[in-house]
Amino acid sequence: MKVNPQEYKSPIVPTWCPGCGNYIINSMLMQALSELNYHPHEVVLVYDIGCNGNGADKIRANVVKSLHGRPIPVALGIKYAREDLKVIAIGGDGGLFWEGVAHLIATAQRNEPIVVLAWDNEIYGLTTGQSAPTTKKGYKTPTYPEGTPYEPLNPIALVLSTNAGFVARTYTGDPLHLKETLKEAISYEKGFAFVDILQNCATYNPTVSYYRERVYRVKKPFKTKEEAIKASLSFEKIAIGVLWKE
Amino acid sequence: MTKKDFQIFITGPAGSGVKSAGKFLQKLLNTYYHTFGSVGYYSLIKGGRNYFCLRISQTPIYSNTYKSDLLVALNKDCLFGYLDRLKPKGILILDNTVYSSLTDTEKEKLKQYKLMTQEFIEKAKEKQILPISYLLVIIGFLSKSLSVSLKKAQSTVKKNYSKAPSHIIESNKKALQLGFELNKDLKIGVEPIRRSTTNKVIDCAYASSLGFIKAEGKIFTAYPMTPSTPILHYLAKMKKKYKIIVRQASTEIEAVGFAIGANWAFARTLVATSGGGLDLMGEFISMAGMAEIPLVIINAQRPGPSTGLPTWTDQGDLDLVKAIGHGEFPRIVLAPYDAKSSYIMIQQAFNLAEKYQTVVFVLLDKHLTTSLFETKKQDITRKIPIERGKIDKNPKLDKNGFYPRYRVTEDGVSPRPILGHPQSIHITNSDEHDIYGFSVEAGNERVVQHSKRLLKEKTILKKEYTPPLKLIANKGADIAVVSWGSTMGAVYEALTKLGTKTQNFTYYHFTWLYPLNYVDLTRKFSRYKKVILIENNASSQLRKELERANIKVTKTILKFDGEPFFVDTLYNQLAKIIRKTDK
Ligand SMILES: Cc1ncc(C[n+]2csc(CCOP(=O)(O)OP(=O)(O)O)c2C)c(N)n1
Ligand code: SF4
Numbered sequence: 001m002k003v004n005p006q007e008y009k010s011p012i013v014p015t016w017c018p019g020c021g022n023y024i025i026n027s028m029l030m031q032a033l034s035e036l037n038y039h040p041h042e043v044v045l046v047y048d049i050g051c052n053g054n055g056a057d058k059i060r061a062n063v064v065k066s067l068h069g070r071p072i073p074v075a076l077g078i079k080y081a082r083e084d085l086k087v088i089a090i091g092g093d094g095g096l097f098w099e100g101v102a103h104l105i106a107t108a109q110r111n112e113p114i115v116v117l118a119w120d121n122e123i124y125g126l127t128t129g130q131s132a133p134t135t136k137k138g139y140k141t142p143t144y145p146e147g148t149p150y151e152p153l154n155p156i157a158l159v160l161s162t163n164a165g166f167v168a169r170t171y172t173g174d175p176l177h178l179k180e181t182l183k184e185a186i187s188y189e190k191g192f193a194f195v196d197i198l199q200n201c202a203t204y205n206p207t208v209s210y211y212r213e214r215v216y217r218v219k220k221p222f223k224t225k226e227e228a229i230k231a232s233l234s235f236e237k238i239a240i241g242v243l244w245k246e
Numbered sequence: 247m248t249k250k251d252f253q254i255f256i257t258g259p260a261g262s263g264v265k266s267a268g269k270f271l272q273k274l275l276n277t278y279y280h281t282f283g284s285v286g287y288y289s290l291i292k293g294g295r296n297y298f299c300l301r302i303s304q305t306p307i308y309s310n311t312y313k314s315d316l317l318v319a320l321n322k323d324c325l326f327g328y329l330d331r332l333k334p335k336g337i338l339i340l341d342n343t344v345y346s347s348l349t350d351t352e353k354e355k356l357k358q359y360k361l362m363t364q365e366f367i368e369k370a371k372e373k374q375i376l377p378i379s380y381l382l383v384i385i386g387f388l389s390k391s392l393s394v395s396l397k398k399a400q401s402t403v404k405k406n407y408s409k410a411p412s413h414i415i416e417s418n419k420k421a422l423q424l425g426f427e428l429n430k431d432l433k434i435g436v437e438p439i440r441r442s443t444t445n446k447v448i449d450c451a452y453a454s455s456l457g458f459i460k461a462e463g464k465i466f467t468a469y470p471m472t473p474s475t476p477i478l479h480y481l482a483k484m485k486k487k488y489k490i491i492v493r494q495a496s497t498e499i500e501a502v503g504f505a506i507g508a509n510w511a512f513a514r515t516l517v518a519t520s521g522g523g524l525d526l527m528g529e530f531i532s533m534a535g536m537a538e539i540p541l542v543i544i545n546a547q548r549p550g551p552s553t554g555l556p557t558w559t560d561q562g563d564l565d566l567v568k569a570i571g572h573g574e575f576p577r578i579v580l581a582p583y584d585a586k587s588s589y590i591m592i593q594q595a596f597n598l599a600e601k602y603q604t605v606v607f608v609l610l611d612k613h614l615t616t617s618l619f620e621t622k623k624q625d626i627t628r629k630i631p632i633e634r635g636k637i638d639k640n641p642k643l644d645k646n647g648f649y650p651r652y653r654v655t656e657d658g659v660s661p662r663p664i665l666g667h668p669q670s671i672h673i674t675n676s677d678e679h680d681i682y683g684f685s686v687e688a689g690n691e692r693v694v695q696h697s698k699r700l701l702k703e704k705t706i707l708k709k710e711y712t713p714p715l716k717l718i719a720n721k722g723a724d725i726a727v728v729s730w731g732s733t734m735g736a737v738y739e740a741l742t743k744l745g746t747k748t749q750n751f752t753y754y755h756f757t758w759l760y761p762l763n764y765v766d767l768t769r770k771f772s773r774y775k776k777v778i779l780i781e782n783n784a785s786s787q788l789r790k791e792l793e794r795a796n797i798k799v800t801k802t803i804l805k806f807d808g809e810p811f812f813v814d815t816l817y818n819q820l821a822k823i824i825r826k827t828d829k
Contacts, residue, residue, distance in 0.1 A: 011646045012684055041668045046507070049676075056673065057684045060647050062665065063673040064510060065685070066503070067533055073500040077507025077515065080465060080491055085511075085666055103503075106496030 005034040010060045016051060019202030021172030025119055026055050028175055032182040033061075038086055046075040048091030048100075051125035051201075055090070069099025072107050075114045086115075086186060093120040097133040097153055104194075108162035111191035117182070118155060118194070121201035129204035136235075139205070155196045156232040160225060160244055165191035167228070167244040171198035171215060173208045177240060184242055191246070198238075214238045221245040250304045252436045253311055254388065257297040257328045258320030258381070260290055267381040268298020269447075271388065272618050274402050275302050276447050278393050278438035282307045282735070283447065283618040284810070289472070289556040295327040302392070304439045308584065308619070308735030312812035316434070317359075318384055322347055326355075334358050337432070339384065341366045364428055370421060378414060379421035386425020391434040396426045444623045450614035451476035453585035453626060454518075454544060455484060457592030460629050464513040465491040467501045472556045473612035474518040474546035498523035502530040502543070509540045510674060511665055512637075514596050518544035521563050522553065528570050531605050533676045535575025538652070538660070538699065540599035540606075540635075542592070547611040549808050558808030559612035561731055561782035565790070567607040568760050574696070576602065576703035578710075579760035581609040583734035586625040587757060588614065593630040598710060601635035602659060602702050609759070611782070613732045613810040636661040641670040648672055650681040654694060658701030703761055711763045713770070718745065718753035725824055726774040728799075729781070730756035730788055736811035737780055740820050743813075751778075751824055756788065767795035776800040778823060782810060 008030035016022045033043055040061040047056040049068040056065040062085075066074045075089035096104050096118050107114065123141070124130040130143040133153040140147050159167050166188040170181040178197065185193040200208045218241035222228035231239045254271070258264045265285050272283040279302035288294030299310045317332040318339045319325035325344065332338060338359040345353075345363045366383045375383070382403070389399050400419045407415055455477055458466065466481045468474065478494070485492045495501035501517045508515035519527065524545050534541040545567060549560035567579050578598050582588040588610065595606040641649050641663035649672040653660045660681075663670035673683030680691045714728070718741055729737045734755050741753050752774070771777060771792075779789055779799045784806040789799045803819050805811055 009647075039668065041666055041671050044511075044665075054685070056675065056677075057682075060671060062671055063675075063683070064507070064537070065673070065675045065677055066506075067529055067676055070499065070503050070530065073495075073503025074507035074510075076500075077465075077467075077504035077509070078511045079507075080493075080504070081508040081511035081513035081515070082665060100499075102497050103500055106500065 003034040003037050003039055005030045007040050008034060008060050010058050012057045014058045015054060017203045019200065020051070021121065021199035021201065022051060022055055022119065024172045024175050024178065025197055025199060026058055028179040028182060030059060032179050032186060036183055036186055042086060044075070044078050044085050044087045046071040046078065046087065046089045048095035049126070050092035050095055051121070052090055052092045052119035054126070069095040070103065071095070072100060072103035072114070072116060076107060076112055079112070079114050088115040088117060088186065090117045090119065092125065093118060093122060093132045093134045093155070094124045097155055104159070105162060108159050108164040108192050108194060111163045111165050113191055115185050115188070115193045116195070117185070118196045119199050120155065120196050121199040121205055122152070122207065123201050123205040125201050125204060154232060156243065157229055159194045160229050160232055164194050164244070165246040166193035166242070168194070168242040169196045169198065169238070169240050171211050171240060172200050173212050173215070174240075177217070181242065188245070211238065215240045217241050218243060248435050248437055250436070251301065251307070252303075252316070252434055253299065253301040253314040254316045254318070255297060255299050255314035255328065255331050256318040256384070257295055257324040259292065259324065260288060260294045260296050261292045262296070262320050263378065263381045264296045264298050264320070267385050268300055269618060270403065270406050271385050272300050272447050273406060274389060274394055274399060275300070275392055276445060276620060277398070277443055278440060279303060279436065280306045280439070281447060281618070281620055282309055284310050284613065285616050286809070287557050295324045297328060302436060304436065306620070307739065309739055309811070309813050311814040313814055319344065320381070322352075326352075329355070332359060335360060337362065339364070339387070343367055362432065366428070369424055369428065373420055373424055375421045375424065376414065376417040379417040382418050382421035383425040383428070386422035387429045387432065388425075389422070390426045390429040391432045392436070393438045396423060445620050446623065446626070447618040448585050448621050448626070449476065449616055449618055450582060450585050450588040450610055451616070452480050453588040453621070454592050454608070454610065455480040456626050457589040458516050459484065459488050459490070460589070461593040461596040462514060462632055463490060463516055463596070465493070465505075465508050465515040467493045467495050467504050467515065468518045469495045469498045469501050469523060471520045471523045473548055473615045474520050474544060474610075476615055477518045477544065498526040499530065502527040502541070505541060506530055506534055506539050509599070516542050516544065516592070518546065520546050520548050521550050521566065524563070524566065524570065528572070532571030532573055532575065534605045535571055535573065535577070535699065536678070537674045537676050538603040539674065540603055542595045542599050542606050542608065544608045544610055546615045547609060549806065555808045557612065559732070559782060559810050560806060560808065561611060561733070561787070562784075562806070563609065564759060564783075564787040567609060571605070575699055576604050576706060577760065578602070578604070578606045578706060579609060580606065581731040581757055581759050582614065583731055583755065583757065585619040585621040589626045590628070590630060591757070597630065597633040601633055602706055603635065603662065604702065609731055611732050635659065638663045638670070641667055643669050643671065644682070646682065648682045651683050652679060652681045652695060652698070654681065654698050657705040658698050659705065660698070707761055707763055711761070711766075712758035713763070713766055714754040714756045716752065717755050718742070718751070720749040720752055723750050723752045724775040725751040726771055726777045727751050727753045727820070728756070728777060728779045728788070728792070730759060733780055733782055733811050736813050736816050739813045740817040743817055744821055744824060747821070748825055759788070759791070762791055762795065764795040767792070767797060771795070771797045778803065778820070780811070780816075782806065
């Protein structure tokens, strides 16, 4: 019998801004899990702190809301204690790529058996719009009113350079693509599954049309790491889909 | 002349095998005597001055003395670095190559000692003994004067180095034999008290590891940091046998986060670190407090601040474990003082952490994790019954579809539902939350939950608090001597010796350091006119707690040079204070 996505419904009403990509990620996550036939009690979601982490009680599953930048080690501990559960770590770009980047690199390098979903809005949402590691150079934020002075970090290239078994990118402008990508990541059983979800921040960094003009779909994962890395490097033509799968 | 007590001090550069040869000698001699061994080493891989300090006695002992009866120095630098540890007229053993490297004035300085020079190295070379075994020539030399037979020494070497390739074992055996042959007239004169024993000599890192296994621990994780690292090494060796997981974390933050995740999922998980590593764990410790997750952390102290003295000892982190982690939440601090108590307290720590769903610190230090304590077999096999606290095995969801994880209860402890059950879906939250774990903002829910968490401390005090051990009790004494943690061995011995001269003191030793029952302590200490507090730190950190119980510390004996207390020097300090005030 199919799992009804309603099982994942929390009574708590989300407080994200209208138009926030998090609504889409949250509902696609519920659908992906139910379509994969996971019941909520078989799933553990470990959240970061941020707008993303405010989703912690907006989904009905086993949830641990951890610390800023730290969902990965907690998720890992849970997975080692309970192999039978599906353990997913969720964080923002600030949390995963700066505050706790050591955890991302170490777990990816060791190809640890967890799923990591980056809700990557290229901005610090919850703390009202400061520059993030993935903020585009020149983008004006309260920290750098004259424009962010640095080139952004490339999370896909970073993770591809490790031994992560599964690396994908998707975006909130295409909910179905997002859902399918999540499903592939969650069903990956051979180690570390990383998905960089380019997420629209309606308030501090609206990106829907920016990405709509630039994304192209990769139908099948690249055959070699070199090709995958090469494709990941371009910010002009942005590859979405499963870029690497071992 | 026969003696009751004898201390051997062997010093050489890192890489010369002083530590392992010393340990071997202690294991060997433990058959015949009571022993206590400690190591000193520098934070480097080659060179420096390492030592192994081995005391043997006809009566039980728990520490070293500052002055030794015999000193072996493997080079000039170590010789003069540690010559002060040798008693005047003590025996000094040098290889003749070391002796001949000395200047005349240097030789002059050795006049006050009983010097024995030997051609250890030259003879070893002649016999084609491998350089790695040279030190065992000296061990053989000493063993002969300590009632050990060559046969016993050789069979022990085989057992002790069982993993070594056979040509090394052969070389070790030859070295011991040569040592026996060279020893013609060394007199030590401590009669053995026994011919065999089942007692073991182990350090507290090993004892804690055994305690963790006994506590049905499942996962150990750590980032290497002296002096906690031996625990990582021991458990890594034990993991197959006991089917545990041992993981080297990529940072201390990963280690503690991992432990929080695994403990949340009911796998007993231990983390060990030292001061600087603990500092990094602060935020997660605070999370354990808020989210109510069991957590056990061993902090093996070394002298700080900062990188400090990585390989030496100190008790400078009591204030830290009492305060680490922002916000207010209950915590427990335990301090073992030997191998047996380390073994027991790790087991207790897991029970407490799970019963009260919060953090428990076990404070060790370099002196404990690396010194070798004589330990009875039954002391490291006893199992403390496992208590896992309130676990709801038949969970029921509320109407809203969630299990109320943070239900308010009379003792502050909310049941944890088993994980992965259809009726146990729940939220564990580092944000302030309501009974379901849903995030809340300022207001009454916060007050309710914060009060609930803090209520656990009251429950802990009521149900678990362990008063200080009264190790020496003298009726009508005016003076209380107080200590905690690793200082116990030296303090106990010094006071026992002093007890033959005066009985005007009682000795209290704290093993449970936080939270304290101040009312109980006030009552216990009110009868003493003087309170002497002994600590291996500079600011007398336990004093702050005693003062909260209105106990006035009249005198402190503090040591913070990186070395532990020694019986002989501590005895002199105590005798001065206590006898002066003796009626
Ligand atoms: C240790 C620590 N530092 C800072 C913060 C404050 N803080 C909360 S969320 C956040 C960053 C949010 O940005 P991001 O991780 O990208 O998540 P988003 O809100 O965009 O989803 C920061 C700095 C914190 N909670 N903890
Ligand atoms: S600030 Fe941005 S990320 Fe946060 S809720 Fe609003 S739109 Fe979403």
